[in-house]
Amino acid sequence: MDSSSQFDRDTAVNLRAPGVYDTTLSADWTIFGVVNGGYLLALLGRALGEALPHPHPLTVSAYYLAPSLPGPAVIRTETVRAGRTLSTGQASLFQYAEDGTETERIRVLAGYGDLDALPEDVRTSAKPPALPPYEHCFGPADAPAPLPGSAEITRLLDIKLDPATIGWAVGDPSGKGEVRGWFGLADGRDPDPLSLLLTVDALPPTAFDLGLSGWTPTVELTAHIRCRPAPGPLRVSITTRNLAGGFLEEDAEVWDSADRLVAQSRQLARAPRAS
Structure with missing residues (x-):
């Protein structure tokens, strides 16, 4: 863990008992006062990486049961199966009310393996998104007024969006x-398999491009980590093809500086109410 990066400090977990970790959800990773889902995914991903015998997340499915708020939390993990090349585990994050009532905020089921041991054969029809150069794209600091949905988390991210x-x-x-x-962490930390879990849920929601504004809470998110990313900025493309019944899906692709598809995700989210 690179303790010089805030991402690593804020996803740190402390072992309390076998499979049980204490942590603190940082207010710096909030949107509309609620902790960002990608940050939570990375936090539980770190706990599972310490609990399971394999080092890297390959597939992670999360159900967001209740909004998570800044403050203390506990993560309980369980090894479901430990095989030779793949381990399966589950984890839940809990927070407590002032009266001691416990609330489960997010539950994850994940498969872990060793990305460095995967075969190098790649056969794909996928292509990186065609983006203008970084310097021709725009971030929150370029806006004449705060962008809709601007949040504490934007200070920690280096995002430049296609005009x-x-x-x-x-x-x-x-x-x-x-x-x-374009996506990166503002402190210059290079991407790795864990930070990709943040990346898939860090850009503004596609609901904004559909003419909706406001909080777009994730109901379920599944991320696939395909390979270890090369150093340097990432390119992220997110699309929504269907908004119906008050829900929308978001399909994300993440490409590294070596033009490799390093992560994919799909999530179901509640759409903001029409403005």
């Missing part, structure tokens, strides 16, 4: 449900 997908920031959403951009 073609940020019309919503000036009241002109495209209606296509697309967000694309």
